[in-house]
Amino acid sequence: MVLIFAETWNGHFKKSTFEAVRYGAQCATSQGSKAVAIVVGPCAPPVESLGAYGATHVIHLHGSDRFEPFAFAAAIAAVAKEHDATHIIVSGTANGKALAGVLASKASASAISNITALPTGFAPLTVQRSAFSSKGIEVCVSDARCTVMVLVPNALGAGAAGSDTAQVEDRHISFEGKSHPGDAQVASGSIPLPEAERVISAGRGMKGPENWGMIEELATVLQAGTACSKPVSDIGWRPHSEHVGQTGIQINPQLYIAIGISGAIQHLAGVSGSKTIVVINNDPEAPFFKAADYGIIGDAFDVVPRLTQALKAYLSN
Amino acid sequence: MKILVCISHVPDTTAKINFTSDSSALDGNGIQFVINPYDEFGLTKALQLKEKHGGTVTVVTYGDTRVEQTLRKALAIGADDAVRLDGIPTDPMQVAGELAAHVQSAGYDLVICGQESIDYNGGIVPGALAAHLDWAFVNACIGLTLEGQQADCLREMDGGKEAVKATLPMVIAGKKGLVEESELRIPNMRGIMTARTKPLIPQPLAGTTPASHPASFTKPAPKAAVQLIDSSNLEELVRRLHEEAKVI
Numbered sequence: 001m002v003l004i005f006a007e008t009w010n011g012h013f014k015k016s017t018f019e020a021v022r023y024g025a026q027c028a029t030s031q032g033s034k035a036v037a038i039v040v041g042p043c044a045p046p047v048e049s050l051g052a053y054g055a056t057h058v059i060h061l062h063g064s065d066r067f068e069p070f071a072f073a074a075a076i077a078a079v080a081k082e083h084d085a086t087h088i089i090v091s092g093t094a095n096g097k098a099l100a101g102v103l104a105s106k107a108s109a110s111a112i113s114n115i116t117a118l119p120t121g122f123a124p125l126t127v128q129r130s131a132f133s134s135k136g137i138e139v140c141v142s143d144a145r146c147t148v149m150v151l152v153p154n155a156l157g158a159g160a161a162g163s164d165t166a167q168v169e170d171r172h173i174s175f176e177g178k179s180h181p182g183d184a185q186v187a188s189g190s191i192p193l194p195e196a197e198r199v200i201s202a203g204r205g206m207k208g209p210e211n212w213g214m215i216e217e218l219a220t221v222l223q224a225g226t227a228c229s230k231p232v233s234d235i236g237w238r239p240h241s242e243h244v245g246q247t248g249i250q251i252n253p254q255l256y257i258a259i260g261i262s263g264a265i266q267h268l269a270g271v272s273g274s275k276t277i278v279v280i281n282n283d284p285e286a287p288f289f290k291a292a293d294y295g296i297i298g299d300a301f302d303v304v305p306r307l308t309q310a311l312k313a314y315l316s317n
Numbered sequence: 318m319k320i321l322v323c324i325s326h327v328p329d330t331t332a333k334i335n336f337t338s339d340s341s342a343l344d345g346n347g348i349q350f351v352i353n354p355y356d357e358f359g360l361t362k363a364l365q366l367k368e369k370h371g372g373t374v375t376v377v378t379y380g381d382t383r384v385e386q387t388l389r390k391a392l393a394i395g396a397d398d399a400v401r402l403d404g405i406p407t408d409p410m411q412v413a414g415e416l417a418a419h420v421q422s423a424g425y426d427l428v429i430c431g432q433e434s435i436d437y438n439g440g441i442v443p444g445a446l447a448a449h450l451d452w453a454f455v456n457a458c459i460g461l462t463l464e465g466q467q468a469d470c471l472r473e474m475d476g477g478k479e480a481v482k483a484t485l486p487m488v489i490a491g492k493k494g495l496v497e498e499s500e501l502r503i504p505n506m507r508g509i510m511t512a513r514t515k516p517l518i519p520q521p522l523a524g525t526t527p528a529s530h531p532a533s534f535t536k537p538a539p540k541a542a543v544q545l546i547d548s549s550n551l552e553e554l555v556r557r558l559h560e561e562a563k564v565i
């Protein structure tokens with residue numbers, strides 16, 4: 001069977017969870033096996049709703065309300081062993097990435113991360129992944145009986161929700177972690193970058209942190225996440241958590257708008273998985289134009305506010 | 318305190334990536350290899366911890382003789398000694414198994430990895446290593462202070478951060494923030510000279526079997542030429558984003 005880690009945040013499913021469930025269900029269908037989702041801790045929406053994305057069963061584990069990699073890995077590995085799971089699907093969120101290696105070891109599984117497509121074979125499991133910071137595509141083959149598969153968030157899509165509900169089994173277990181999570185600060189209202197469908201990103205061309213108002217306004221209109229180039233976070237204009245690129249966060253949004261960013265190879269390495277790239281830069285020679293779908297040669301301070309207006313006008317129609 | 322820094326030997330971030338003509342592997346011709354950028358943060362952190370709490374900093378890479386230049390650089394930056402696990406890894410579970418065998422044989426209080434290697438972008442090794450050792454694990458670690466055996470970590474989460482406490486020995490996987498960019502150390506002349514005489518010891522593998530293997534590598538299809546839109550006609554961009562790209 002295919003086991004899917006259905007991650008929650010604050011008692012709600014993450015968006016990437018639906019994508020992971022759909023992926024797991026497709027893998028299960030291809031092999032004539034079952035897709036079972038595993039939910040840990042409090043969850044406000046009815047967990048049977050994961051049936052809408054193809055899970056036939058949900059195992060809901062009670063006894064922990066905080067993510068801890070060892071505790072979660074041990075609980076998930078125990079279920080995987082009990083059901084002789086052949087695939088364990090995890091979305092590559094922050095928690096998913098923290099979990100994957102520990103889980104693979106506990107489940108005596110192999111681990112394939114950065115997956116960007118459905119498997120092309122199941123005996124043995126053969127699947128495409130992104131490598132060399134999006135500069136290469138690797139076809140990877142698992143040599144183990146069970147494989148932990150880590151998906152690139154946003155790369156695959158959840159598809160439309162159906163109306164099926166899954167059969168639920170509740171279990172109360174004790175979780176044993178090795179570390180103690182304490183205070184957490186999460187910026188309220190902000191969209192986590194790996195999950196954002198649209199990202200507005202700006203670079204040194206913005207001249208200073210005081211000019212980010214127009215970037216945030218554009219992001220608000222498009223319900224987008226905000227990102228920046230590395231030097232911008234290094235000088236402290238924006239927080240580290242917004243730094244995208246080879247050494248920052250890697251993203252695959254539907255739409256990436258890069259403003260005042262030159263398009264250095266290290267920057268492109270983290271964003272070239274974006275479906276559509278728009279570049280706004282006043283230098284027609286900026287390398288980013290070579291990686292863009294749409295380009296506007298112009299001064300950001302002139303173009304961005306007008307683009308925000310044009311989008312507002314369009315969206316209100 | 319004994320600290321181990323696990324170092325991946327990876328193509329420089331500016332490298333143009335090509336694969337061999339049979340698509341089976343990276344074509345290393347003309348590529349400069351460097352310390353994985355995430356591991357540079359870890360190495361600097363280890364040296365700072367040593368200065369504060371005393372002890373030693375060992376660096377380890379699982380790779381063939383080609384990785385020795387990268388280990389020498391780590392020695393020049395300030396590591397006390399280096400270990401090379403002699404072989405060519407093909408799978409993260411194998412790397413984790415071999416690193417675990419080394420950690421168990423040598424005994425360390427803290428193992429510092431990077432969040433991922435920028436070559437295969439696996440991000441699997443550190444967690445699997447921690448599980449092998451049965452030590453606490455903090456991924457995406459952007460802050461670490463030690464007091465005795467007690468570690469206070471800061472971990473990056475989606476859209477935020479959380480504080481995590483753990484007891485040594487433990488494994489962390491670090492990234493920028495663990496130390497700042499400006500604190501990163503680079504080798505100086507004296508470091509380069511002394512690095513030549515520091516121990517760099519090849520060690521035989523324990524014999525962990527790989528759990529996966531690469532079948533082929535290709536490059537993504539090149540992007541079509543950019544469509545330039547006049548900056549006076551932003552309505553046209555909006556229309557295309559809706560009708561052509563279907564992203565709004």
Ligand SMILES: Cc1cc2nc3c(=O)[nH]c(=O)nc-3n(C[C@H](O)[C@H](O)[C@H](O)COP(=O)(O)OP(=O)(O)OC[C@H]3O[C@@H](n4cnc5c(N)ncnc54)[C@H](O)[C@@H]3O)c2cc1C
Pocket residue numbers: 202203204205206228229230231232243244245246247248259260261262263264265266267270280281282283286298299300301330354
């Ligand atoms: C090991 C290593 C790792 C790295 N990792 C990353 C990474 O992960 N992410 C990353 O981003 N970088 C990374 N870099 C840095 C990268 O090489 C570039 O230096 C960086 O991306 C440049 O940032 P930028 O485009 O904001 O600034 P610049 O290169 O200074 O470009 C600013 C751009 O703004 C344009 N501009 C100026 N004024 C205006 C205006 N008024 N309107 C419109 N456009 C304007 C300019 O034409 C220019 O193209 C890394 C570098 C190294 C060595």
Ligand SMILES: Nc1ncnc2c1ncn2[C@@H]1O[C@H](COP(=O)(O)O)[C@@H](O)[C@H]1O
Pocket residue numbers: 322323324325326353355356377378379380406409412429430431432433434435437438439440441442443
């Ligand atoms: N061959 C290797 N030798 C030593 N350490 C490694 C090796 N591969 C990975 N690591 C460590 O594991 C981290 C994450 O690598 P990866 O899981 O390969 O993305 C790296 O930053 C290193 O600290």
